[in-house]
Amino acid sequence: MLIKNSIENFSQKIASSEYPVPAGGSAAANTALLGACLLKLVFKVSKKSAKQNQKKKLTASIAELSQLKKKFLAAIDEDVKNFKINSESNFSQPEKLKKLIDPLVELATASLTALEIAQKHRAIIKNSVLADYQVALFNLEASIKGSLAIVEANYNFFKPEKKYIKEIKLKVEKSKDKVQVLFDMPRRKCPWGAD
Numbered sequence: 328m329l330i331k332n333s334i335e336n337f338s339q340k341i342a343s344s345e346y347p348v349p350a351g352g353s354a355a356a357n358t359a360l361l362g363a364c365l366l367k368l369v370f371k372v373s374k375k376s377a378k379q380n381q382k383k384k385l386t387a388s389i390a391e392l393s394q395l396k397k398k399f400l401a402a403i404d405e406d407v408k409n410f411k412i413n414s415e416s417n418f419s420q421p422e423k424l425k426k427l428i429d430p431l432v433e434l435a436t437a438s439l440t441a442l443e444i445a446q447k448h449r450a451i452i453k454n455s456v457l458a459d460y461q462v463a464l465f466n467l468e469a470s471i472k473g474s475l476a477i478v479e480a481n482y483n484f485f486k487p488e489k490k491y492i493k494e495i496k497l498k499v500e501k502s503k504d505k506v507q508v509l510f511d512m513p514r515r516k517c518p519w520g521a522d
Contacts, residue, residue: 347414352406352431355473359438360399362466363392366445369456369463373448381451388444395441402434421491424484428495435474435502442467442509464510471506475499 337357341349367389374385409427416423445464452460478499485492 348407348410349403350410351473351477352410352434353403355431355470355477356399356402356406356434358466358473359434359441359470360396360403362438362463362470363396363399363441365459365463365466366441367392367396369452369460370448372456373451373453376453377451381448385448385451388448391444392441395437398437399434402430402437405430418484421485421489424481425491428478428481431474431478432495432498432502435471435478435499438467438470438474439502439505439509442471442506446509468506468510471502475502 337349340346341354370385370389370392374382374389377385406427409430413420413423413427418424442464445460445467449460478495482492482496487493
């Protein structure tokens with residue numbers, strides 16, 4: 328299991344040309360995991376000086392992020408497992424290929440959920456963790472874009488007229504639009520001038 332590895336070992340496996348996995352899918356899941364964990368830190372620090380009603384909302388969001396964290400951890404290993412299953416069949420069986428694509432669409436959706444959670448609280452983030460907040464947003468954006476790029480790279484394994492791939496393409500476009508809207512929202516500037 329990759330999730331039991333050290334960061335150094337995991338990064339070495341990704342960089343290895345000897346094995347095809349872990350690669351992009353696991354890296355995208357790990358990026359989402361880091362984004363969610365950073366958000367939890369940011370919310371915990373911001374909660375200390377928040378008003379009572381804000382504390383309740385932050386506590387609820389921390390719980391939501393804990394659930395997403397579990398999904399992101401599972402996705403790291405799931406991507407490797409699904410790649411190996413498809414590799415054994417030379418990526419020729421559409422039903423097995425769905426097991427490669429669907430989890431990446433789910434990863435992008437879960438990352439979008441985390442990004443929406445982050446944006447709900449942007450106005451009450453403490454300055455001391457504002458940079459961490461922004462790093463979390465960038466991690467989540469990278470996870471979404473990376474997951475969707477892998478999905479798009481696998482379109483060619485399906486006949487374009489198939490209902491399944493048409494539905495996936497629609498989900499990908501909706502996700503891209505949603506991430507664009509979320510990143511177009513006003514963000515607080517770091518007090519030291521970076522934004």
